[in-house]
Amino acid sequence: MTAFDELIRLMKDLEDQLIVCMKCGMCQSVCPLYAQTGRESDVARGKLALLDGLMKKMLDDPGGVSERLNKCLLCGSCAAACPSGVHVMDIFIKARAILAGYMGLSPAKQVIFRGMLAHPGLFDRLIEWGSVFQKLFTKKASDIIGTSCARVMSPLIGNRHFMPLAETPFHRRVPSLSTAAGVSGIRVAFFTGCLIDKLFPNISQACLRALDWHGVGVFLPENQGCCGIPAVSSGDMKTFRQLVRHTIRIFEAEPFDYLITACATCTSTIKKVWPVLLESDETGFREKVRRLSEKTLDISQFLVMHTHVSPADISDSSPIRDVTYHDPCHLKKSLGVFREPRQLIQASRGWRLTEMADPDVCCGMGGSFNLQYYEISAKIGQNKRQNIVDTGCGVIATGCPACMMQISDRLSQESDSVSVKHVIEIYAETLSQP
Numbered sequence: 001m002t003a004f005d006e007l008i009r010l011m012k013d014l015e016d017q018l019i020v021c022m023k024c025g026m027c028q029s030v031c032p033l034y035a036q037t038g039r040e041s042d043v044a045r046g047k048l049a050l051l052d053g054l055m056k057k058m059l060d061d062p063g064g065v066s067e068r069l070n071k072c073l074l075c076g077s078c079a080a081a082c083p084s085g086v087h088v089m090d091i092f093i094k095a096r097a098i099l100a101g102y103m104g105l106s107p108a109k110q111v112i113f114r115g116m117l118a119h120p121g122l123f124d125r126l127i128e129w130g131s132v133f134q135k136l137f138t139k140k141a142s143d144i145i146g147t148s149c150a151r152v153m154s155p156l157i158g159n160r161h162f163m164p165l166a167e168t169p170f171h172r173r174v175p176s177l178s179t180a181a182g183v184s185g186i187r188v189a190f191f192t193g194c195l196i197d198k199l200f201p202n203i204s205q206a207c208l209r210a211l212d213w214h215g216v217g218v219f220l221p222e223n224q225g226c227c228g229i230p231a232v233s234s235g236d237m238k239t240f241r242q243l244v245r246h247t248i249r250i251f252e253a254e255p256f257d258y259l260i261t262a263c264a265t266c267t268s269t270i271k272k273v274w275p276v277l278l279e280s281d282e283t284g285f286r287e288k289v290r291r292l293s294e295k296t297l298d299i300s301q302f303l304v305m306h307t308h309v310s311p312a313d314i315s316d317s318s319p320i321r322d323v324t325y326h327d328p329c330h331l332k333k334s335l336g337v338f339r340e341p342r343q344l345i346q347a348s349r350g351w352r353l354t355e356m357a358d359p360d361v362c363c364g365m366g367g368s369f370n371l372q373y374y375e376i377s378a379k380i381g382q383n384k385r386q387n388i389v390d391t392g393c394g395v396i397a398t399g400c401p402a403c404m405m406q407i408s409d410r411l412s413q414e415s416d417s418v419s420v421k422h423v424i425e426i427y428a429e430t431l432s433q434p
Contacts, residue, residue, distance in 0.1 A: 013094055020086045021048045027078035027088070032362040032380045033071070041068055044078035044088050051095050066099045071373065073366030073380075074233060075329035089334075090276050093232055097277075100235025113231045113239040120225035120246065124171060127198050131165035138164060144419055147412040158374060161412035163199050163405055170201035174208070176222040178254060182215030186306055189219045189256040191247070191270070191296075193263035194226050195401035203262050203401065206428035207299050211260075213431045214307040221250040227266040232277065233367060241281075244274055248288050258306075259296045262424055264331035264400035265367075271296045272334055298331060299424050300340040300399060312349040312430070320352050322393040323426065326384065326407065327360035328400035341399050344427045351426055356387040365406035378410070385410035388418060397423045 027044035028034055040046040050068060072092060079088040105113065116123045134148075141149040147161040170192055181187040188211065196203045211218055225246050231239035247270075251259065261267045271293045278289050303309050325342060332338040338360065345353045364370070364380025384407065388396045396407060396418055408420045 017087060017091050018048060018052055020084050021045070021082075022084050023049070024083065026081050026083055030077040030081045032075065032077065032364060033073060033376065036376050036379050042071060044082075044086075047072065047092065048086070048088070051091065062099060062103050066096075066103065069095055069099065070234075071369075073329075073362055073364070073369050075362040075366065076333040077329065077362060080333040087276075089272075093273065093277065096233065096235035097237045098235070101237070105234070105236055109234055109236065113234065113236045117226055117231060118239045118242050120223055123225075124169070127165060128169065128172075131167060131169070131198075134165055142408075142412040142415070144417055145408050145412045147408050159413075160374070161409045163408055165198055166201050168201065170197045170204040171222070171224065173201055173205065174220060177208070177218050177220035179212075179217045179219075181217035182212075184215040184307060186258070187217035187219065187256050188258045188260045188302065189221075189251050189254075191227070191251075191259055191261045191266060192220075192224050193261055193266040193401070195405070196263055197224070200401050200404065200422065203422045203425060206422070206425045207260070207262050209428040209431065210299070210303060210424060213428075214303065216307065217256075219251075219254045219256050221253055223250060227263075227269040229265055229269040229273065230367060232273065237277070241278070244278065244289065245285070248285070248292060251292065252288075257295070258302060259292060260299050260302050261296065262299045262399070262422060263402075264298065264328035264335075264337075265402055267296060267298045268330035268334040298335065298337050298340070298399060300344045301335075301337050303427075304340040304343050309343060309347045311343075311346045312351075319350060321350060321395060322352050322354050322391070323395040323397050323421075324354050324356045324388060324391040324393040325359060325423070326356070326363060326388070326396060326398040326403060328398055328403050329360075329362050331399050332360050337399075341397070341423045344423050345397060348427050348430045350430060354391050354393050356391045358387060361387075363403050363406045365402045367402065370406065377406070378413075381406050381410040385414065385416070389414075389416055393418065395419050395421055395426075397421050397426055399423050 023045055025045055031043045034043040047069060050065060069092065074089060076089055116126060137151055138148040139151050141147040141161040146163060148164045149161050150157040190207065192204055208218060225243050228240040228243040274289050275293050278286060323345060325345060327338050342353060345351055362380060363384045364377045370377040398404060404420050411418050
């Protein structure tokens with residue numbers, strides 16, 4: 001299929017999907033961006049109205065359409081609340097692809113996506129070099145949370161507090177792995193994801209520990225790449241398709257029962273975005289995508305569904321630590337996974353779950369949204385930070401590394417003594433306890 005044919009197909013898909021929207025405004029009541037700006041153009045209903053007749057608007061003002069369309073967290077709150085079942089995220093991603101196909105990618109995005117992200121080996125090496133030199137340009141911001149900040153004011157970093165690159169990424173700690181199924185009789189493939197590999201390698205190691213504890217065999221192929229969501233969110237279908245094909249190829253090498261990830265965004269992308277955006281590809285490849293997406297599960301979902309995870313016995317005098325939990329948008333709103341992470345916490349000896357107010361309200365990260373609209377992102381995140389602090393818990397857990405970055409920034413900015421963990425880290429560290 002040519003690029004032009006692809007654009008025509010996407011345009012037709014948009015026309016078919018846009019007519020479902022009743023313009024009722026339910027999306028307005030749940031949109032975290034609208035809550036901050038109060039602008040109709042920032043809510044899903046306004047964006048869908050903009051997309052009606054996209055071809056003419058694209059010719060008249062492609063830059064303006066692109067700017068309004070990209071001002072979105074892609075959190076899925078609107079889709080989850082829509083009484084008509086409009087697949088808003090599918091529509092927005094397809095529209096971005098149409099605009100990128102018409103306007104072309106910016107030089108910066110071409111370098112980032114097609115020059116680096118599309119080549120996993122090169123991308124890994126560049127990030128490893130960055131981890132070596134990062135201390136020249138950054139300094140410690142919070143010892144408790146582990147964040148850093150810029151040594152001097154930087155237009156790119158601004159006043160952010162961010163998680164530094166790991167000194168040793170996960171793919172260097174465990175380049176590959178192939179173990180047989182143990183007592184569980186199950187063998188899984190493990191998809192690492194960029195943020196976990198390069199910023200939070202301890203999450204992957206916690207996953208391997210939990211899987212080993214439950215007698216689950218693991219296939220971890222080397223040279224893993226990105227799930228493709230950064231590229232496709234910017235409309236770069238070429239890089240997205242290249243990354244999907246790469247992932248399909250390396251995971252075809254050995255048999256497994258499920259594909260497991262510890263990143264809510266990666267799970268949602270593989271399970272939901274891949275099949276929708278690649279439905280026009282050749283039959284053989286489309287079938288491979290479908291099969292892999294159907295096998296994909298979040299780590300907490302897999303452990304609760306397929307291993308013997310049960311509430312911990314806290315009747316003894318073991319010290320108790322209080323933890324609260326934030327629902328990642330891509331985990332709860334996209335995949336309907338919200339009980340399972342809580343069950344992992346409840347199965348962790350020495351931990352007690354205390355719910356915060358509005359645990360499933362977006363934290364404001366939104367991937368590239370945080371880079372383009374940091375002030376709005378920070379305001380949304382500040383509401384989440386206040387809800388966390390109000391619980392009095394010393395730990396906030398979640399199931400998404402991007403959410404961990406956003407929450408860490410907000411807590412670090414206020415010098416809060418609250419550490420940020422992935423749910424699997426909490427669970428795995430208790431497995432050796434009697």
